[in-house]
Amino acid sequence: MIHEIDEGVRLLLTESGLTESGVDLVFDPPTREWAARRNAPTISVFLYDIKEDVERRRTGRLEEYDDTGRIVAYRTPPRWFDLTYLVTAWTNRPQDEHRLLSEVLRCLARTDVLPARLHTGTLLQLGLAVPIEVAGGAQQGRSAGDVWSALGGELKAAIDLKVLAPLAGEPIDAAPPVTEGLRVRVAPTAGDTSADPGRRLRYDGTDDPGPHGFAGPRDRPEPTRRHRGPVR
Known part of the structure; x- marks a missing residue:
């Protein structure tokens, strides 16, 4: 599921025209060593936090049907996870980085859900909406400072992108x-x-x-009506 969300985010940003001017779009962690090797304007979309939304967890099972309407399998309900990305821009000048971040923010802020046309794999099979939250308020989990400390780099402007993604349940074959x-x-x-x-x-x-x-179902004859006399 994670790689399918990666692909959806990549296609969303690509459709906005960000990569047409020679800007690279990568999912690498922006470490100090990575930044030193960079040789072109780059947008990094780094996944740094994964947490389950336990309030959405459900029990039971869902039925799957074939073309004739016969049950062919059962599946446990999907479980939902918050995937949080750190989106940063990398150029030789801060002004250019801010311009790139503005374009990324414009693209993401006008999208409340990942468009269905960008769904692949299990996301496409489930057919569920995938909400997107951009630069939200206080985030639960690691702070931006903690992330940059772990990466060994210096704090810089970044956009928090949170995607609520469904993980498909386990299939169970139905009896013949x-x-x-x-x-x-x-x-x-x-x-x-x-x-x-x-x-x-x-x-x-x-x-x-x-x-x-x-x-x-079978055709059965109507039961014989019995006459009951008055109760004495």
Whole structure:
């Protein structure tokens, strides 16, 4: 799921035209060594925090159907995770970095959810909305100062991008449909070698169970109405 969110964010920023002027878009951690090797204007989208939104956790299971409407599998509900990115711009001049950050902020601020056309893999299969929060208020978890200290670099202007992403549940195969009616056989007594063919309950004498098998609905005669006299 994480790599699918990466791809969606990359496509979103690419559609805005940021990379058309020779700007590189990478997901590398902006360490001191990385910054020294950089040789072109660059936007770094660094994933630095992953936390589950436990309030969205659900129990139970979801049903999956084939084209005929038959249940083919079950799946546990998706679990939701906050993916937080540190978005920074890197050039030789602070003014150019701020210009790039302004373009990134313009692109992200007008998007409340990751567009469905940018969903791939399991995101596309789930068909759920993926909310985006840009430069929000107080973030739970690591602060920007902690991130920069861990990276070994100096604090600089950055945009916090938080994406709420669903992780698809685990699939569970469904049992095959019922194709035969319930049959009762009598256990043979000692010395009895005859094979008891058994008796099919409810559907005795039915050769064609129909498209739904023996589990489908059956036409039954209306029950006989009983007349009840006055209670004395």
